[in-house]
Amino acid sequence: MENWTFDWSNTFKKLYKNKDNSVKPKVDEKLKELATSDPFKFGKRKKGLKYSNNAYAVKVDKSNRIVYEPLIQDGQKIIRLLKVCDHKTVYGRD
Numbered sequence: 001m002e003n004w005t006f007d008w009s010n011t012f013k014k015l016y017k018n019k020d021n022s023v024k025p026k027v028d029e030k031l032k033e034l035a036t037s038d039p040f041k042f043g044k045r046k047k048g049l050k051y052s053n054n055a056y057a058v059k060v061d062k063s064n065r066i067v068y069e070p071l072i073q074d075g076q077k078i079i080r081l082l083k084v085c086d087h088k089t090v091y092g093r094d
Contacts, residue, residue: 004077012081039070
């Protein structure tokens with residue numbers, strides 16, 4: 001399968017930078033898996049998020065999620081990385 005390209009949002013960059021050093025390798029590993037997978041099947045579709053109508057989320061560990069938006073623009077496969085944060089921050093509730 002053809003690899004997808006990541007587009008890191010400023011929010012994702014900021015949240016990733018502030019993650020604990022024990023979490024970053026787990027995030028990196030999930031991103032490697034995501035880059036070589038079908039992003040529409042890799043994560044679960046999330047409806048009703050205020051910041052995206054086409055978001056998917058994948059679990060990194062017990063408390064962290066990666067929220068992303070797969071896009072195909074002009075033949076390019078792009079995964080827009082929206083957030084990496086805890087469950088409550090993603091969904092606005094526990």
